[in-house]
Amino acid sequence: MPVPDFSGAGFSKRGAVHHMLLFVGLGNPGPRYVGNRHNIGFMAVQAIARSHNIAPWRKRFQGVAVEGTVGGDRVLLLLPGTFMNESGRAVAEALSFYKLGVSDVVVFHDELELPAAKVRVKTGGGNAGHNGLRSISAHIGNEYRRVRLGIGHPGDKKLVENYVLQDFAKSEWPWVETLCDVIADNAGLLMQGKDSTFQNKVHLSMDAKGFGDGKDEPTSK
Numbered sequence: 001m002p003v004p005d006f007s008g009a010g011f012s013k014r015g016a017v018h019h020m021l022l023f024v025g026l027g028n029p030g031p032r033y034v035g036n037r038h039n040i041g042f043m044a045v046q047a048i049a050r051s052h053n054i055a056p057w058r059k060r061f062q063g064v065a066v067e068g069t070v071g072g073d074r075v076l077l078l079l080p081g082t083f084m085n086e087s088g089r090a091v092a093e094a095l096s097f098y099k100l101g102v103s104d105v106v107v108f109h110d111e112l113e114l115p116a117a118k119v120r121v122k123t124g125g126g127n128a129g130h131n132g133l134r135s136i137s138a139h140i141g142n143e144y145r146r147v148r149l150g151i152g153h154p155g156d157k158k159l160v161e162n163y164v165l166q167d168f169a170k171s172e173w174p175w176v177e178t179l180c181d182v183i184a185d186n187a188g189l190l191m192q193g194k195d196s197t198f199q200n201k202v203h204l205s206m207d208a209k210g211f212g213d214g215k216d217e218p219t220s221k
Contacts, residue, residue, distance in 0.1 A: 020074040021191060022100055023048065024091055026109040026132040029063070029081045035167035037151045038084065041108040041132075044149060044180045045077050051184035061097070062090040071188025087132040088139030095140055105144035106190055107136060108183075110164060114150025117175040117211045119183070119202045121147050121195040145195065149179070175211045182206060 025045030026038075033039055049055065054068030054077060063081035067074065076098065080090035091105065103123075113128055114120060124143045127133035136144065154163040168176050182205040189198035206212045 020076065020098060020100065020104065022076050022078060022091070022094055022098070022105045023187075023190075024078045024080070024087070024105060024107045024136075026084060026087055026107060026130075027079065028083050029079075033165070036165050037168055038110055038164040040110045040149045040151060040176065040180075042079050043176065044108040044147070044183050045079060047180035047184040048187050049077055051181070052187070061094040065094065071191045073191045075191065084132045084135075086135055088135035088137070091136050092139040102141045102144050105136075105140065106147060107133065107144060108147045108149060109133060110151045111148035112151060112153045112160065112164070114148055114152075116150055116152040116172065117179055117206055118150035119147065119179070119199060120150075121145065121190075121199050123195075145190075147183070147190070175206075178209055178211060179206060182209075 023045055025041040025043070027033065027042030028036065028039060034042075048070065049057070049066060049068070052068060052070050054066050054070075054075075057064040057066045057079075059081075061078060061080075063079050065076055065078045067076050069075065076094060078090060078094055080087040082090050091107075094100075095102070095105065109130060109132055111120070111128070111130075123145050125146075127137060133146065151164070154160060179202075182202050185205070186198050186201045189195075189201065203212065
C-alpha cells in the first residue's frame with residue numbers, strides 16, 4: 001500500500017458547504033505502519049480516493065485530506081496524522097472548519113470483534129477498546145457512523161496490541177485489497193445513507209469473489 005505523504009502543502013481556506021460528508025480512515029502515519037492491520041481504515045479510504053479519481057492528497061487538519069465527489073455528492077477524505085490515539089483532534093478540526101455535524105462523519109476502522117473480511121456498519125454505540133474511536137468520541141460525540149472492517153482476533157487479549165501493529169500476512173493481502181476495492185465501488189451508498197444496502201452489497205461481492213462464507217448477511221443497525 002502507498003504511504004500517505006503528511007508533509008505536503010496546505011489547502012486554501014473555504015467557507016461552509018452543504019451536503020458534504022467526512023470520510024475518516026483510521027491508522028498510524030508513516031512507512032513503519034503502512035501494512036499494519038490497524039491501518040486498514042487508511043487503506044479503505046485511500047481505495048475510495050483512487051476509485052473515484054479524488055486527488056491530490058495535501059497536508060491539512062493535522063493529517064492529509066482531499067476533497068472530491070462520490071456518487072455526485074461532495075466528500076472530504078481525511079487520514080489523521082496524529083497517530084491513532086489522538087485521531088479525534090484531526091476530525092474535530094475538519095468538522096469545525098466545514099461546519100459539519102457529528103452525523104456527517106463516517107469512520108472506517110479495524111474491528112477485532114469481526115471475522116477477517118467481514119464488514120458491519122453502525123451508528124454510535126461502544127468503542128470496544130479502540131483508541132481511535134475513543135478519541136473521536138471524546139472530541140465530537142459518539143453518534144457518528146462507523147464502518148467496521150473485520151481483521152479477526154488473535155484469541156488472547158494479551159496478544160491484541162502486537163497483533164494490530166503487525167502487517168497483514170502475505171496470505172491475507174488478497175482479501176484486504178479486494179475488500180478495499182469493493183468498499184470503494186459501493187461508497188456511493190454510504191453517501192446516500194443506505195448503510196444496510198452498502199453492507200449487503202459488500203457481503204455479496206466478497207462472497208462472489210471467493211472471500212465469503214456463503215451465509216446470509218444480517219441487516220446493519
